[in-house]
Amino acid sequence: MTMTTAIRTTRNKPLDTTGIGLRPPHMADILAQxxxxxxxxxxxxxxxxxxxxxxxxxxxxxxxxxxSLHGVGLSLGAADGVKEAHVQKLKTLVDLVEPVMVSEHxxxxxxxxxxxxxxxxxxxxxxxxxxTCRNIDRVQDALGxxxxxxxxxxxxxxxxxxxxxxxxxxxxxxxRTGCRLLLDVNNIxxxxxxxxxxxxxxxxxxxxxxxxxxxxxxxxxxKVADAEVRxxxxxxxxxxxxxxxxxxxxxxxxxxxxxxxWDSDLPPLATLLAExxxxxxxxxxxxxxxxxx
Amino acid sequence: MSKLDDLQQDMLRKLIAQEEGGTxxxxxxxxxxxxxxxxxxxxxxxxKDTFPVTARLVGDAFFDAAARDxxxxxxxxxxxxxxxxxxxxxxxxxLPGLQNYLYVPDMARLEWAAHAAYLSPRxxxxxTTALSAAAADPMMLKLYVQPHVFLLRAGWPIADxxxxxxxxxxxxxxxxxxxxxESFTAVFRDDRRIxxxxxxxxxxxxxxxxxxxxxxxxxxxxxxxxxxxxALDRFLGLLxxxxxxxxxx
Numbered sequence: 001m002t003m004t005t006a007i008r009t010t011r012n013k014p015l016d017t018t019g020i021g022l023r024p025p026h027m028a029d030i031l032a033q034x035x036x037x038x039x040x041x042x043x044x045x046x047x048x049x050x051x052x053x054x055x056x057x058x059x060x061x062x063x064x065x066x067x068s069l070h071g072v073g074l075s076l077g078a079a080d081g082v083k084e085a086h087v088q089k090l091k092t093l094v095d096l097v098e099p100v101m102v103s104e105h106x107x108x109x110x111x112x113x114x115x116x117x118x119x120x121x122x123x124x125x126x127x128x129x130x131x132t133c134r135n136i137d138r139v140q141d142a143l144g145x146x147x148x149x150x151x152x153x154x155x156x157x158x159x160x161x162x163x164x165x166x167x168x169x170x171x172x173x174x175x176r177t178g179c180r181l182l183l184d185v186n187n188i189x190x191x192x193x194x195x196x197x198x199x200x201x202x203x204x205x206x207x208x209x210x211x212x213x214x215x216x217x218x219x220x221x222x223k224v225a226d227a228e229v230r231x232x233x234x235x236x237x238x239x240x241x242x243x244x245x246x247x248x249x250x251x252x253x254x255x256x257x258x259x260x261x262w263d264s265d266l267p268p269l270a271t272l273l274a275e276x277x278x279x280x281x282x283x284x285x286x287x288x289x290x291x292x293x
Numbered sequence: 294m295s296k297l298d299d300l301q302q303d304m305l306r307k308l309i310a311q312e313e314g315g316t317x318x319x320x321x322x323x324x325x326x327x328x329x330x331x332x333x334x335x336x337x338x339x340x341k342d343t344f345p346v347t348a349r350l351v352g353d354a355f356f357d358a359a360a361r362d363x364x365x366x367x368x369x370x371x372x373x374x375x376x377x378x379x380x381x382x383x384x385x386x387x388l389p390g391l392q393n394y395l396y397v398p399d400m401a402r403l404e405w406a407a408h409a410a411y412l413s414p415r416x417x418x419x420x421t422t423a424l425s426a427a428a429a430d431p432m433m434l435k436l437y438v439q440p441h442v443f444l445l446r447a448g449w450p451i452a453d454x455x456x457x458x459x460x461x462x463x464x465x466x467x468x469x470x471x472x473x474x475e476s477f478t479a480v481f482r483d484d485r486r487i488x489x490x491x492x493x494x495x496x497x498x499x500x501x502x503x504x505x506x507x508x509x510x511x512x513x514x515x516x517x518x519x520x521x522x523x524a525l526d527r528f529l530g531l532l533x534x535x536x537x538x539x540x541x542x
Contacts, residue, residue: 051414073372079297
């Protein structure tokens with residue numbers, strides 16, 4: 001598979017900044033208060049109906065903020081390919097919003113005429129790698145730009161894994177398609193706990209040049225058959241352990257635009273902004289380290 | 294069929310069927326229940342967001358069970374789930390347990406119309422001046438209805454009930470003795486909110502005709518036939534005032 005030829009990277013201008021996830025209950029506050037925040041990340045599918053109320057609100061917010069579009073339903077790992085209609089709806093939205101970044105997940109959520117509202121993990125096989133590369137190529141070709149793909153949060157692993165680690169799989173995806181990695185630090189903490197690997201080793205296994213954005217969020221701990229399972233619920237402040245991993249990631253990858261996500265049990269906007277300020281402080285501390293070094 | 298196809302089909306089937314236990318197949322069973330629960334909860338919550346009044350009418354336990362049955366009968370087909378729930382009103386109609394609550398499926402239809410209106414665009418509205426100019430030759434007049442206007446004909450006075458319930462705080466329901474009667478309703482966007490109007494049969498017929506054909510004389514004749522004495526001028530004034538007509542398609 002060759003690298004997609006039609007990628008334009010100029011619109012993916014690097015953002016030296018920290019953002020927050022844009023959620024509908026916060027829209028009125030954002031429009032009224034215009035808080036100082038680097039960028040806002042919207043879930044693409046929520047705005048597919050061009051001209052509807054959510055889309056109108058997004059375009060009003062876009063007048064003041066850089067927007068990143070983060071998809072949750074493309075099913076990049078689908079064995080039977082991405083749905084062309086979905087790709088076209090995304091393209092229409094991207095052309096109108098002109099986001100600073102477009103991202104999706106290294107996951108799948110549908111096959112044939114069935115889909116679920118979840119991000120399901122892929123087995124790390126040559127076949128899954130091939131299918132995902134093919135799908136990323138298709139999306140980048142259609143959009144005419146580079147996308148970022150997010151490392152998954154996992155609760156299960158597959159016996160059929162072809163001896164590839166998750167970093168191996170990600171590196172192959174990025175190198176073969178020319179996309180970049182959206183490193184979700186919380187997802188590393190979640191999967192490392194659930195599947196039993198070393199999160200720091202995971203970070204160090206990734207080359208320094210492949211990360212274009214980082215995500216931070218809070219997980220939830222559930223008891224499943226007497227074992228503690230971390231769930232990627234985005235309903236909690238970022239855990240100290242994840243802040244420490246974030247510091248390690250910044251040290252390894254250098255300063256990277258970062259986004260704080262919160263989806264369930266949504267707190268007041270101020271809480272989310274305080275988390276973003278905390279991430280900002282980590283990034284600037286890291287920058288001073290680099291300068292001093 | 295490849296191994297990845299097998300795995301994905303098997304896993305989706307288990308998640309949608311809410312199938313527990315080691316039934317074999319390509320998907321690992323350990324911790325699959327996390328995805329199974331998430332699928333059920335997220336789809337139920339999506340329906341509850343779209344049909345909040347319906348959920349209050351039937352209560353949480355009934356709604357949760359209905360949402361689970363609906364998920365299995367009409368699973369989502371695509372990662373764009375904006376249209377998830379389109380068949381829910383019709384599904385409720387055939388659900389055992391609602392025999393004494395026949396207005397519930399009609400209420401769900403109203404809520405689906407509200408969902409669709411919320412996601413529909415607004416075109417530049419027809420102004421009074423533009424209407425007056427165009428009406429110089431009424432036989433040639435063409436009127437277009439805004440794409441966010443949705444019409445419902447129902448066997449119950451659902452617009453009144455919707456209004457009462459949405460104005461009642463908390464989970465309590467207003468005490469209403471509902472009598473079956475034919476009703477005509479328009480659901481539309483009022484800027485960024487949803488508005489619901491009770492119509493007469495003439496108003497309903499007028500808008501219904503215009504939605505399929507913008508020819509004013511035909512729609513006017515149909516409205517007057519459906520409701521002799523229908524106050525067309527007054528209704529037209531209301532439509533223009535509310536911005537429900539637009540200059541072109």
